Amino acid sequence: MDDNNTYLLWGPEAYLINQKIDGIVTGLAAAGEPPAVLNIDGDETPPQELGQILDFSPLFAMTRAVIIRNPNWLGKSPRGAKKTEGYRQVLDDYFQRDYPGQVLILTALESHSTNPITKLLQKQARVINIKPLSGAELEKWCRRELEKRQIRVAPAALARIAASGQDMYYLENMFEKLALMQREDVWGAAEIDEHLDSRLEISIFKLTDALLLRNTKASLETFRQLTEQGQPHLVILAMIIQQFVALSKVKFCIDAGYDKASIATATGLKDFVVRKMRDTAANFSSGEIRMVFEKLLEVDTAFKTENKDPRLVMETLLVAICSRG
Known part of the structure; x- marks a missing residue:
């Protein structure tokens, strides 16, 4: 298979990653009709189903871009060796055939050379490190x-x-x-x-960003800074709830097959919020989002009815949100 048909784009700056994706999709459009763009939740889609999706037959669209953002199975310690091997086998099978008109784009925050899927992509795909601007x-x-x-x-x-x-x-x-x-x-x-x-919202957004990336260390450090600045725990909690409500709306729309414009219309969220939530939606399964809301309810109830150390309650919440499986 032509290496140029599959990309692994990795780096910490989502803005530049999405800019590169837009450029690839625009290049497909320049060659003919606008391509169909399919965003796949790599963690919610089982290996067998992913294989069926990738088995592209151009019945209605001559070109198609399949985008899988930040799947857990491209991480340093992916969950479930058996499932990870399933995804590796799906991609290995995919590379054995040609799919004219289809481009597969995967993204990751980092490139882990010990990951078996990353090793496969390094051989079969075009791996590009999207570095932050100087x-x-x-x-x-x-x-x-x-x-x-x-x-x-x-x-x-x-x-x-x-x-x-x-x-x-x-x-x-x-x-x-x-x-x-x-x-x-x-x-x-x-x-x-x-x-x-x-400004409060900018500071708290640093915390919610770290939570959406499930970065425990950054979440706890930012929370510490916020508490040292005197930010009320209830205000921090309210902002976390707001961000996860937005995430749940966007993830529901992604699962329903909405494109970016349709998601913005359906949710009423601003474009930059939709972009951010689309980039991080793959970090949480639907079940994990439900778990987050259960934890948020527990913390809200604890603040209102129990005499517990609010800092300890919040730190426990942050660790629970960032923990996987």
Whole structure:
């Protein structure tokens, strides 16, 4: 099979990963009719079903892009050796045949050379490390995005944004918020600083992002920072609930076969929220999302009816959300 028909895109910056995916899909469209785009939940789809999906016969669409984002079986310690071997066998069988017009795109946060599926992809697919932008590149991107929205910032403010450590989706979201303010004056570094570091929703979003990625260490560290800043536990809990409600809506739509535009319409969520939730939906099975809501209810009840240490209750919740299986 032509290596160019299968991609493994890996890296920590979801914005750049999705940009690369859009470029691949656009390339398919340039060759003829717009391709059908199929987003697959790699963890919820059993190996046998995935094999059936990948067995492409162009009856209604001449080209098709199949996208599997961040499946657990591409991780360092995938759950279930037998199931992982099932996925490896499905992909191995897939590579034995040609599927003209079909492109398979898999994404991962990291590339683990000891993972048997990653080893297979390194031989059969086009593996691309999508590296984060350098400081200078990120500053250039920020300048372009700000100018596009007619937002003027001082050089020191621009440098502060580029050095903030926020991911590109967060920065894009912040630029949209600044644009809505319709301010004509130049934004100074101190003013931008408030939006980057001090605003409650930005800080808590760091925590919810870590939870959506099931990163226990980052979740606990960010929670510690929030509590040291004096953020109320109930406010943090409310934001976590809000994010998982959004995740559950998007995951339901993905499972129902909705495309990105249809998901935004059905859920009423903004495009950047839909993008983020689509990127992380594969990290949780439907059963795990139900478990998260059960834990959230337990914590909410504990805060209202029990005399427990709220910090310990929250830390236990974070560990439970990030734990797998």
